[in-house]
Amino acid sequence: MKVWWLAGGIAVLAAAAVTAVVVTHGDKPAPVAVSTSKVGRGPVSSTVSASGTIQAQATRTLGFSGSGTLTELNVKAGDVVAPGAVLAKIDDTDAQAAVDQASESVSNAQDALDKAEDAHDAALATPTANPTTAAPNPSSSRAGGSQTGQNAGQGQNVQQNTQQNSQNTAQNRANQIQQTSDNLMSAQQRLNNAKLSLTQASTKLAGTVITAPVGGKILAVSGSVGSQAGAGVVTLAGTGDAVVKAQFTEAEVAALKVGQAATITLPDNAADKYTGKVLQIDPAGTLTNRLVRYAALISFDKVPDTLLYGQSATVAVVTASVDDVLNVPATAVHDGYVTVRINGKDERKKVETGLRGDVNTEIKSGLAQGDEILTAGQ
Structure with a gap:
């Protein structure tokens, strides 16, 4: 009985010793890498x-200059079109007839103007009559006084009549010149x-055809062949008008x-990065869930061919940058x-920092290129 008790006591002491060792070992902090x-x-x-x-930065709603029956519709939503491409047409019968009639009127008016110019030129070329004065008859001067007076009176009457005729x-x-001038002005006005x-008729005829003013993507099409169409048939977004509308916080904006x-990233191909720039920043924010955000438009330097309006995107805007500067990982400061390792010993040194970037921090003084520094485990 005594032997059993001693054996049991030894077992308990051994277990306690093991427990003590385990507890002691568990309290020891793990070494920091x-x-x-x-x-x-x-x-x-x-x-x-x-x-x-x-989204499209700007859209263009294209339509006809007048209403008519839609005879041709060459596009659908999603199509990419080149500048000048014919998108749709309406019946141009009436518009063409108006152009033909207007062309005939121009031809007739030009003929009338030519005739008016000829008449005016002829009136200007007509010579002006010169008044003549009756010369005295030498034989009459030797005649008697009564005959002389009678001849003088007749000569005066002839002279007056001649002047009046002139x-x-x-x-x-x-009067003729004035009349031809008035006719000329009237013909020119006609x-x-x-x-x-x-x-005007030609413009209306041209308006029976919708062409793409710029290359772009068709966003919407209304109507069908055989239906009545007028304004607002095709909505077009220019290829170069695509932007990302992103929301930034107050601190970010x-x-x-x-x-x-x-840099712009699309979710369907996160590996590809597209370059761009900040195009516009909204001056007024919007409140969403008690957080004010500001919208900014980010344009593409080159718009991808496979871009879809309405799809999501992420943007990263470079707000500050410096080139060719000493730098260390941001976690080292x-x-x-900064802790510098010199000959196997660590020394804490004061440094002057500049731009704190996303990954690295600029060092203006206190370190030299090639110095070994601690980035973790300090």
Whole structure:
């Protein structure tokens, strides 16, 4: 009985010893992994990121100049068209007849103007009659006094009649010139009006065809062949008008500026990065779930061919950057100090920092390129 008790006591003491060892070993902190890096030289940049959707910066609603029966519809939503492509047509019978009639009116008015110009030129070329004065008869001067007086009176009457005839002729010529001038002006006005009518008719005829003013993508089409159509048949977005409309917080938008470089990522191909820039920043924010956000438009430097309006996208805008500067990983800097390893010993050094980027931090003084620093485990 005594032997059993002693054996049991030894077992308990052994278990307690093992437990003590386990507990003691569990309380010991695990060693912290230490990693180092070299002070490098290169660019440092800071970015802000946001999500958004692809949309057209501007759309064009295209229609006909008048109403008519839709005779041709060559596009559907989603089609990509080139500049000048014919998108749709309406019946142009009436419009063509109006152009033909206006063309005939112009031709008739031009003929009338030519005749008016000829008549005016002829009136200007008609010579003006010169008044003549009756010369005294020498034999009459040797005649008696009574005969002389009678001849003088007749000569005066002839002279007055001649002057009156000349004046009448000059007045008639002036009247004729004025009349031909008025006719010329009237003919010119008639031609001007005829040409204006032709221009308007031609514009209306051209308006029976819708062509793409720019290359782009068809967003919407209304109507079908045989239906009545007028304004607003095709909605077109220019190929180069695609932008990302992204939402930024108040803190993020404060760093945004128009023209800043951006990187755009599409969810269907996250591996491809598209370059762009900040095109516009809304001055007023919108409140969503107690958080104010500001919209910004990010344009593509080159719009992808497979881009879909309405699809989601993410953007990263470079808000600050410096090139060719000393830099260290951002995790190496703590309250303005960096731990430098010199000959196997760690030394804490004060540094002057510049731009704190997304990955690295600019070092203005306190370190040299190639210095070994601790980035973790400090």
